[in-house]
Amino acid sequence: MTASGAVWRNWARTEHVRPRRVERPSSAAAVQRAVVAAGQAGLRIKAVGSGHSFTGIAVAPDVLLDLHDLELGVDNYSVDNDRGADYSGADHGGGGAIRVDVELGRVTLAAGTPLHRLPALLRPHGLALENMGDIDRQTIAGATSTGTHGTGAGFGGLATQIVALTLVTGDGALLRVSEIENPDLLPAARLGLGALGIVVDVTIQCVPAFLLHAVDAAEPLDAVLESWLERSETLDHFEFYWFPHTGSALTKTNTRLPADGIRSPLSPVRRWLDDELLANGLYRATCGIGAALPALVPRFSRMAERLSGGRDYTDASPRVFVTNRTVRFREMEYALPLEAVPEALREVRALIEERGWRISFPIEVRSAAADDLWLSTASGRATGYVAVHRYFREDPTEYFRAVEAIMRSHDGRPHWGKLHQQDAASLRAVYPRFDDFLAVRDRLDPDHRFSNPYLERVLGP
Ligand SMILES: Cc1cc2nc3c(=O)[nH]c(=O)nc-3n(C[C@H](O)[C@H](O)[C@H](O)COP(=O)(O)OP(=O)(O)OC[C@H]3O[C@@H](n4cnc5c(N)ncnc54)[C@H](O)[C@@H]3O)c2cc1C
Numbered sequence: 001m002t003a004s005g006a007v008w009r010n011w012a013r014t015e016h017v018r019p020r021r022v023e024r025p026s027s028a029a030a031v032q033r034a035v036v037a038a039g040q041a042g043l044r045i046k047a048v049g050s051g052h053s054f055t056g057i058a059v060a061p062d063v064l065l066d067l068h069d070l071e072l073g074v075d076n077y078s079v080d081n082d083r084g085a086d087y088s089g090a091d092h093g094g095g096g097a098i099r100v101d102v103e104l105g106r107v108t109l110a111a112g113t114p115l116h117r118l119p120a121l122l123r124p125h126g127l128a129l130e131n132m133g134d135i136d137r138q139t140i141a142g143a144t145s146t147g148t149h150g151t152g153a154g155f156g157g158l159a160t161q162i163v164a165l166t167l168v169t170g171d172g173a174l175l176r177v178s179e180i181e182n183p184d185l186l187p188a189a190r191l192g193l194g195a196l197g198i199v200v201d202v203t204i205q206c207v208p209a210f211l212l213h214a215v216d217a218a219e220p221l222d223a224v225l226e227s228w229l230e231r232s233e234t235l236d237h238f239e240f241y242w243f244p245h246t247g248s249a250l251t252k253t254n255t256r257l258p259a260d261g262i263r264s265p266l267s268p269v270r271r272w273l274d275d276e277l278l279a280n281g282l283y284r285a286t287c288g289i290g291a292a293l294p295a296l297v298p299r300f301s302r303m304a305e306r307l308s309g310g311r312d313y314t315d316a317s318p319r320v321f322v323t324n325r326t327v328r329f330r331e332m333e334y335a336l337p338l339e340a341v342p343e344a345l346r347e348v349r350a351l352i353e354e355r356g357w358r359i360s361f362p363i364e365v366r367s368a369a370a371d372d373l374w375l376s377t378a379s380g381r382a383t384g385y386v387a388v389h390r391y392f393r394e395d396p397t398e399y400f401r402a403v404e405a406i407m408r409s410h411d412g413r414p415h416w417g418k419l420h421q422q423d424a425a426s427l428r429a430v431y432p433r434f435d436d437f438l439a440v441r442d443r444l445d446p447d448h449r450f451s452n453p454y455l456e457r458v459l460g461p
Contacts, residue, residue: 049142067112335377
C-alpha cells in the first residue's frame with residue numbers, strides 16, 4: 001500500500017499524507033518497540049488498515065504502522081488448548097494467522113487480517129461471521145474501530161462480535177481486554193476509533209456457517225417506506241437502495257438458512273453481468289457521463305431502476321453479503337433511530353427535488369440492533385442507516401451538508417469512517433457515554449500519541 005517516503009492515500013482519494021516513517025511490524029513486540037520509539041522521539045503513531053475510511057481517521061502524519069504482516073504471537077495468549085484451540089499456522093502470509101476455539105466458535109485474528117481472507121480461514125472450522133458489510137477489503141481492526149456494519153435489525157455491527165482484544169497502549173504496554181481481563185474497558189475498546197492504542201489481535205465470536213436466500217426486487221419507494229419498520233424488524237437482513245429521480249427502490253431481503261440447505265447460487269455469467277458489468281462497468285460510465293452532463297442523470301437512474309432487481313438465489317453467507325465495488329465514490333452515512341428513517345428519507349427526496357441536483361448514486365438504507373458500545377452509532381438504540389454517495393469526481397459538499405442537517409434533526413450520529421462535519425462538542429450531545437470514552441483514552445494514552453487531526457476534531461485535542 002505504501003512505503004517509506006511515499007504518499008499514503010485513502011481509497012476514496014479524500015485524504016493523503018506523507019508520513020515521516022512507515023513501519024511494518026510482524027509481531028506484537030515489534031509494535032510495542034515502535035510505540036515506545038515514537039514516544040521517545042515525540043512523534044505520533046497510527047495503525048492504518050486498508051485505507052477504506054472516507055474521513056481522515058486513518059491519517060498518520062508521523063509514524064504509519066502497516067499491520068498487514070502482523071502475525072499472532074502464541075506466547076502472548078492464554079487460550080485453553082484442552083477446549084480444542086486449533087493453530088492454523090499455515091495461513092501466515094499477509095498477517096492472516098488465525099487461532100480457533102472450536103467449541104466456543106471463537107477465532108483470534110491478527111489485527112491486519114483483511115476480511116476477504118476470512119471465508120477461507122473460517123470454512124474449515126464450519127464457522128462464519130454473524131453479519132458483514134457491503135465489501136470485504138477492510139482489515140478486521142480497521143473495520144471494527146470505525147463501527148463498520150451490515151444490515152439486519154437483529155444483528156449488531158462487526159465490533160459487537162468482538163469478545164476480546166489485545167492493545168498496545170501509549171506507554172508501549174500490552175493490554176488484554178476481555179470478559180475476564182479488564183472487562184470494564186470492553187465497551188470502549190471494541191470500537192475505539194484507533195484512539196486507545198494499537199490493536200494487535202481481536203477475538204471474534206463466530207456463528208456456525210450458514211446460507212443466505214437472497215431476493216432482490218424493484219418496488220415502489222413509498223410502499224417500501226411504509227413497510228420499513230415492519231420488514232426491518234421481522235426479516236433477517238433487509239435493506240434497500242433508492243435511485244434519486246425514480247419512484248422505485250431496489251429491495252434486498254436475505255434470509256438465513258442452515259449450511260446444509262440447498263445452494264442455488266447465481267451462475268458465474270449472471271454474477272459477472274450483475275456485479276461487474278452493471279454494478280461497476282456500466283455504472284462507472286454512467287457516473288462519468290453524469291458528472292460531465294448532469295442533465296442526463298435522471299435518464300440513467302431510470303435505466304438503472306429497470307435493470308436492477310429480479311434476483312433470487314441461495315449461497316454461502318459471505319458470497320451474498322459482500323459485493324465488489326470498483327467505482328470510486330464519496331460517502332456520508334448517518335445512524336438514526338430505526339423508526340425515523342422513512343420521514344428522513346422523504347425529507348431527503350424533497351430536498352433533492354427542491355434543489356434540482358442531479359444525483360447519480362443511489363441512497364442506501366440499512367439497519368442494526370441496539371448495542372452497548374459507547375461510541376457505536378447504534379449505541380443504546382435500534383438503528384436505521386441512511387447513506388448518501390457522490391461519484392468521486394463530483395463535489396459532494398453542498399449535497400452532503402444539506403442531507404446532514406436533515407439527519408441531525410433526527411438525532412443522527414455519523415459513521416466514524418464516512419464524511420461528516422461534526423466535532424467533539426456536537427458528538428458529545430448524541431453519545432451519552434462520550435466522556436467515559438475520553439476518560440478511558442486519557443488512561444490508556446495520556447499523551448494522545450495515537451491521535452491525528454480528525455481525532456482531535458471529533459474527540460477533542
Ligand atoms: C467501498 C466501501 C464500502 C464500504 N462499505 C461499508 C459498509 O458496508 N458498512 C460500513 O459500516 N462501512 C463501510 N465502509 C467503511 C469502512 O468499512 C470503514 O471506514 C473501515 O474503517 C475501513 O477499514 P480499513 O481497514 O480500511 O481501516 P482504515 O480506514 O485504514 O482505518 C480506520 C481506523 O481504524 C484504525 N485502525 C486500523 N487498524 C488498527 C489497529 N490495528 N489498531 C488500532 N487502530 C487501527 C485506524 O487508525 C483508523 O482510525 C465502506 C468503505 C468503502 C470505501
